[in-house]
Amino acid sequence: AEVEETLKRIQAHKGVMATMVINAEGIPIRTTLDNSTTVQYAGLLQQLTMKARSTVRDIDPQNDLTFLRIRSKKHEIMVAPDKEFLLIVIQNPTE
Amino acid sequence: IGHPEIFPLVFTTKTQEIFNCRVDKDVTEENCFKLIKKEDIVQDLKTRAAISDFHPVKKVVLEYPGEELLVVFDANFQYGQNFYLVASEEAKENFLKPPKTEEESEEKEQTLEDDAYKHPVHKPWVSLGSEKEVEEEYVKDRVKKIKYMFSRARREFGAPISFTDKNASHVKDSYVECTSYQDKTFSIKVLEKDVGVQMVPKVTEAGTQTKWTYPKNATTQYVPRELSNEEKEEYLSSEKLKQFLTSVCLRMEIALQQNEIMNAFFDDWKALEEDENSSGNKTDGYLKAHRSFTDPRYLKDKNISCVRWHPTIYGMIAESVTKRSSEGERKHLQQDTAILFWSFFDPTHPQLKLEGPDDIDCFQFSPSDPNVIAGGCFNGQIVLWDISQYEEKLQNTKNAVGIRKTVVNMDNASALKLLEYNNVSEPSSMENDESETEQPSVRHCASSSTRYGHTKRITDVHWLPDYFEVNRTGETFQNRTEICVQLVTCSPDSLILFWDIRDTNFPAQQSSEKVKEKDRFDKVSKAPHTSKDPAVIWKPLIKISLVEKGEDHRVKYTPIKISLQDQHYHNKISDKAQSLNKPREPQESPYAQMGVHSNRSLKALQNVSNNFFVGTEDGEIIYSDWAIKVISDSEKGASMKHNVHNEAVHTVQRSPFFKDIILSVGGWNFAIWKEGVTKGPILQSGSTTRRCTAGHWSLTRPGVFFIGRDDGNIDVWDLLKESHKPSHIQSISASRLTCISPWIASPKQQFLAVSDASGVLHVLEICQTLSHPFSNEEANVLDYFERRVDRLKYGIDPEFESED
Numbered sequence: 001a002e003v004e005e006t007l008k009r010i011q012a013h014k015g016v017m018a019t020m021v022i023n024a025e026g027i028p029i030r031t032t033l034d035n036s037t038t039v040q041y042a043g044l045l046q047q048l049t050m051k052a053r054s055t056v057r058d059i060d061p062q063n064d065l066t067f068l069r070i071r072s073k074k075h076e077i078m079v080a081p082d083k084e085f086l087l088i089v090i091q092n093p094t095e
Numbered sequence: 096i097g098h099p100e101i102f103p104l105v106f107t108t109k110t111q112e113i114f115n116c117r118v119d120k121d122v123t124e125e126n127c128f129k130l131i132k133k134e135d136i137v138q139d140l141k142t143r144a145a146i147s148d149f150h151p152v153k154k155v156v157l158e159y160p161g162e163e164l165l166v167v168f169d170a171n172f173q174y175g176q177n178f179y180l181v182a183s184e185e186a187k188e189n190f191l192k193p194p195k196t197e198e199e200s201e202e203k204e205q206t207l208e209d210d211a212y213k214h215p216v217h218k219p220w221v222s223l224g225s226e227k228e229v230e231e232e233y234v235k236d237r238v239k240k241i242k243y244m245f246s247r248a249r250r251e252f253g254a255p256i257s258f259t260d261k262n263a264s265h266v267k268d269s270y271v272e273c274t275s276y277q278d279k280t281f282s283i284k285v286l287e288k289d290v291g292v293q294m295v296p297k298v299t300e301a302g303t304q305t306k307w308t309y310p311k312n313a314t315t316q317y318v319p320r321e322l323s324n325e326e327k328e329e330y331l332s333s334e335k336l337k338q339f340l341t342s343v344c345l346r347m348e349i350a351l352q353q354n355e356i357m358n359a360f361f362d363d364w365k366a367l368e369e370d371e372n373s374s375g376n377k378t379d380g381y382l383k384a385h386r387s388f389t390d391p392r393y394l395k396d397k398n399i400s401c402v403r404w405h406p407t408i409y410g411m412i413a414e415s416v417t418k419r420s421s422e423g424e425r426k427h428l429q430q431d432t433a434i435l436f437w438s439f440f441d442p443t444h445p446q447l448k449l450e451g452p453d454d455i456d457c458f459q460f461s462p463s464d465p466n467v468i469a470g471g472c473f474n475g476q477i478v479l480w481d482i483s484q485y486e487e488k489l490q491n492t493k494n495a496v497g498i499r500k501t502v503v504n505m506d507n508a509s510a511l512k513l514l515e516y517n518n519v520s521e522p523s524s525m526e527n528d529e530s531e532t533e534q535p536s537v538r539h540c541a542s543s544s545t546r547y548g549h550t551k552r553i554t555d556v557h558w559l560p561d562y563f564e565v566n567r568t569g570e571t572f573q574n575r576t577e578i579c580v581q582l583v584t585c586s587p588d589s590l591i592l593f594w595d596i597r598d599t600n601f602p603a604q605q606s607s608e609k610v611k612e613k614d615r616f617d618k619v620s621k622a623p624h625t626s627k628d629p630a631v632i633w634k635p636l637i638k639i640s641l642v643e644k645g646e647d648h649r650v651k652y653t654p655i656k657i658s659l660q661d662q663h664y665h666n667k668i669s670d671k672a673q674s675l676n677k678p679r680e681p682q683e684s685p686y687a688q689m690g691v692h693s694n695r696s697l698k699a700l701q702n703v704s705n706n707f708f709v710g711t712e713d714g715e716i717i718y719s720d721w722a723i724k725v726i727s728d729s730e731k732g733a734s735m736k737h738n739v740h741n742e743a744v745h746t747v748q749r750s751p752f753f754k755d756i757i758l759s760v761g762g763w764n765f766a767i768w769k770e771g772v773t774k775g776p777i778l779q780s781g782s783t784t785r786r787c788t789a790g791h792w793s794l795t796r797p798g799v800f801f802i803g804r805d806d807g808n809i810d811v812w813d814l815l816k817e818s819h820k821p822s823h824i825q826s827i828s829a830s831r832l833t834c835i836s837p838w839i840a841s842p843k844q845q846f847l848a849v850s851d852a853s854g855v856l857h858v859l860e861i862c863q864t865l866s867h868p869f870s871n872e873e874a875n876v877l878d879y880f881e882r883r884v885d886r887l888k889y890g891i892d893p894e895f896e897s898e899d
Contacts (some may be wrong), residue, residue: 003331006340013351021336029324029330039319069345072361076349078342084335088341093354 003030005075009023015092017075021045029085041077049081100186102152103167110148112167113139130163137380155182167523206614229354302373310384381811381823382847382859388412388437389855390445393516399850401457404838408490410439411446412848414856415455415470432460434480436489437856448487448536451478457556463578468538471553471584471594477594478539485535543594543633549586555656556584565593565721567636571705581636585657587712591721594633639721641709651772656710656747658757685838709770712745716759716768716776739766746790752797752873756880760790765802769884776885778818793861795845796868798876807851811865815875823865827857837861 010020011032019030020038026046031038053065068079080087098557114131136156140147141405156164165181173179263270320329320471330336338763345773397416405411415434432453436447441625451472458470466483559565559581564574576582654672706720718735755770763783766776798814802821807828810821830853838846845866847859869875 002337006344010344010347011352013348014355016351022323023330025320029322035321039321043319048590050657056550057119064292067350069350076354078347080347080424082339082343085339085343087340087347089347091351091354092359 006026006078010089013091014087018088018090020088022088024084024086026086041088042086043078045077049086050077052057053081100182101174101178102155103169103174104148104152104178104180105176106148106166106178112137127762129161129166129168129565131166132163133161134834135157136164149180151404152180152182153198155180160184182206187808204262206526219275224410228418232890241537243446316796330854342463343896346355356515378675378734379860381865382809382825382827383862384848384857385856386439387855388414388445388858390435392444398852399833399854399856400455402834402848402856403458403460403852404461404836404848405436405489406462408438408465409840410491412437412836412856412858413449413458413468414848414850415458416854417454417456417473432499434468438489439858446489447482449482449539450536451480451539452476453544454752456554457550459556459558461579463561467560469556471549471556471586472542473552474545475549475551475586475588477543477548477552477553477556477582477584479541479596480537480539482537482693485537488535543635547634549584549588549592551586554585556582557659558582559659565637565705584658585709589640590643591657591707591709592637593637593638593721595636637721639719641717641719654765656744658708658749660746705893706770708747708749708759710740710747710759710761712743714738714744714761716740716747718770718773720826737775737868739776739779742786745788748790748792750792750797751794753877753880758790758792758800760787760802762786765790767880767883769880772884772887775888777880777887778814781819786831789832789849791837793865794837794839798879799865799875801835801837801847803827803849804829807832809835809847809849813871814879815869818879827851828853828855839866871882 001047007030010016018031018033020028020033022028022042022045024040024046028038028042028060029065033041035049048070049065052068056063058063062073065081068081070077070079075090075092078089078091114135116130125443132154136149140153140156142147144150160183161184165186167177167179167181168330169177199810212387261269262759342781370888375600386898392888397418399414401415403413405413413434413436433451433453434449435445436449436745438446451470453472453474455470455472455478458468461467461469464483466481466486467484468480470478470479470480561579562574563571564581567572580596582596583591584594587593597802646804706718709717709719715736715738738761740759740761742762744759746758746760746765750756750758750759757768759766763786764780765787766780767778768776783804785808786805787802787803789801789803793799793801796813800812802812804810806826807830808826809832811823811825812818813822818823827849828851830851832849832851834850836848838848840846843863845861849859849862851857
């Protein structure tokens with residue numbers, strides 16, 4: 001219900017190619033892509049988020065990771081981490 | 096003085112006178128011997144007693160046995176005095192005689208050398224004083240020994256006796272012992288001792304065993320972990336997820352909006368450079384003439400109906416040649432050339448000829464295997480060729496130019512080829528006729544039946560893409576074989592037919608060892624197999640007849656060209672084309688593995704659109720689909736129909752960039768359509784001075800297409816530059832242009848093949864500005880089309896305006 005709505009809203013933004021919600025272990029819960037791609041993204045991004053988070057906290061233990069954006073040639077991957085979940089959005093920032 | 100017989104004497108002068116041994120008078124050194132009588136000496140002794148020189152030796156003289164004593168004058172004082180007395184006869188003799196004897200013996204020695212050995216003669220022992228020593232050593236008893244004798248009294252003999260033992264140490268003084276004691280005087284303190292020392296390294300052998308740990312897989316994961324649906328549901332409905340999303344959503348939206356607002360990483364500097372490059376140099380000739388192919392033997396006054404590039408071999412074009420006569424004059428043509436292959440490297444000789452039962456109006460290379468070509472004939476048949484035999488030859492054309500080619504006989508009638516489906520050629524039967532420089536001629540290997548196919552000429556043939564296939568009811572299924580096996584054709588007899596090449600005995604087996612596979616195939620195939628004559632009954636899979644279902648009448652449409660939604664484009668991606676341009680090793684054709692098609696266990700594909708556009712002879716553009724609801728009723732009406740061109744439409748083509756944009760060319764104008772917009776074309780050109788006879792999209796630039804004209808000119812239209820007139824007009828030939836086909840040979844080189852009605856094929860090189868797209872050209876063109884659609888929606892006449 002609410003969950004759906006929120007996800008739909010995000011998906012409706014301009015240029016958004018895919019949205020996925022994965023749990024802390026990297027297993028996808030909800031996705032708009034096909035399974036194999038989702039699983040791939042989930043696994044890779046979860047590891048990267050862990051790494052980024054540990055980097056930030058190593059430098060300053062009071063600090064924590066709030067958002068991760070990876071800009072590539074073709075699109076931008078945005079990861080919003082949390083204690084138990086990860087929200088991943090892939091957007092194509094056309095201009 | 097050693098010699099016991101020599102007694103030195105001192106002779107005074109008186110003595111000397113008495114005995115007549117005066118020195119140097121009687122006795123000289125030489126004559127030193129004097130014999131003195133004993134009596135004289137005794138008398139002297141008596142007279143002079145003590146003062147006699149002989150006094151000391153008185154005793155000797157008296158004892159002297161002989162009569163005369165020898166006195167010797169000792170001139171040298173050898174014995175201490177000037178005279179000495181020899182006390183023995185023997186010695187006297189020795190003194191007197193030896194010198195003589197010596198002298199004599201010396202004389203005698205020389206004469207008597209080998210005198211016999213004289214045995215030693217026993218002589219009496221002469222005491223030399225040694226017995227005295229012996230006597231001294233002799234042990235004698237000094238004292239007389241005392242003797243004691245003990246004896247028992249006789250009467251005590253034999254009495255009983257008893258013996259007892261007694262320890263000697265118990266009784267005092269029963270024994271006397273002399274104990275030893277350490278006498279200090281005899282102990283010697285060792286001050287220095289020589290000891291040998293050797294250093295020996297202590298070597299021990301020890302061993303240990305360590306456990307070598309090496310990394311071993313504890314577990315292996317093959318598939319990613321996934322959640323089951325229930326778990327997903329659980330997660331989705333959990334409170335935690337809601338909270339998470341609400342907290343995270345804001346951040347995400349900010350980021351998304353940022354991206355929408357502007358592209359922070361846009362490099363203005365770089366973008367500037369790109370534009371600069373492409374917008375300059377307008378003076379470049381747009382289309383440079385590269386080659387032109389014609390052959391006076393075959394192509395004189397012939398019409399080229401269709402031109403296609405070979406998908407993989409660089410510089411290879413095929414063109415189909417038809418007679419320039421109208422339909423009425425169609426006669427049964429014998430083996431006349433239908434399709435010619437040209438190569439860049441040999442502009443005067445075609446490389447290959449494909450022959451068919453009739454003139455070919457259109458043909459296509461199969462996207463899965465460029466050695467398979469499907470063509471549609473004038474008499475309504477579809478034919479298939481397989482040129483795998485010549486693939487290598489074609490690839491090596493640049494090396495083989497000048498080498499005389501061999502003639503291949505079409506040996507269909509041979510009974511040995513019963514099981515050989517490939518009618519193209521047998522290597523064994525190839526006659527190396529070196530005298531002729533003919534190109535190999537390939538006959539078609541499969542053709543459809545004339546009864547069940549089209550009744551009029553086939554004007555368009557397309558291969559269905561390899562990811563789906565169609566069955567008899569028009570449903571799309573996943574194509575397991577992943578090669579293109581189905582064709583769609585259309586013809587002015589209002590039919591659109593779908594064909595499956597698996598219905599023919601097509602799979603060309605190169606060697607006769609694969610007989611078994613063929614047998615299996617034969618049993619299941621519906622068509623009766625004949626091997627010699629490829630006139631098997633190849634029936635179409637689906638037959639769609641386009642009719643207009645009017646109130647009472649049914650008007651049949653006459654489709655000329657068809658364009659499906661999902662079509663295979665060879666050269667959509669330029670880098671893919673580059674990889675294809677490398678010469679392929681003659682692999683086994685993927686069609687060799689084709690088996691029987693069966694509908695079971697095929698996955699139905701839902702997202703394949705079964706709509707298509709059709710351009711008809713009357714100039715209409717029809718939009719329809721091939722889903723057959725009821726099998727018997729295979730007549731389809733059009734969901735959209737427009738008559739834009741007033742004459743026959745000869746090109747209906749989708750844009751390689753946008754799947755829903757279609758270009759249609761016919762008559763005096765062209766139009767651009769968007770699928771889904773049924774009101775009409777989104778762009779329509781005004782009527783031009785000359786007929787448009789050919790058209791094609793550019794393969795690399797989304798807004799560019801080429802229109803061929805009646806008068807031999809090519810119009811290059813660039814929608815982004817000017818959409819009311821062509822951006823460039825170039826004259827190619829003198830006669831009508833019949834077909835245009837661009838080709839990407841390499842990222843830097845693009846060719847345009849243009850055929851005309853006089854039998855000449857021109858190949859032009861497209862200049863860089865025309866082939867290289869701008870940076871956002873696609874987006875711009877898309878934008879443009881969107882605007883056109885909007886204009887249409889709002890009722891603005893789609894006919895072009897003077898400005899755009």
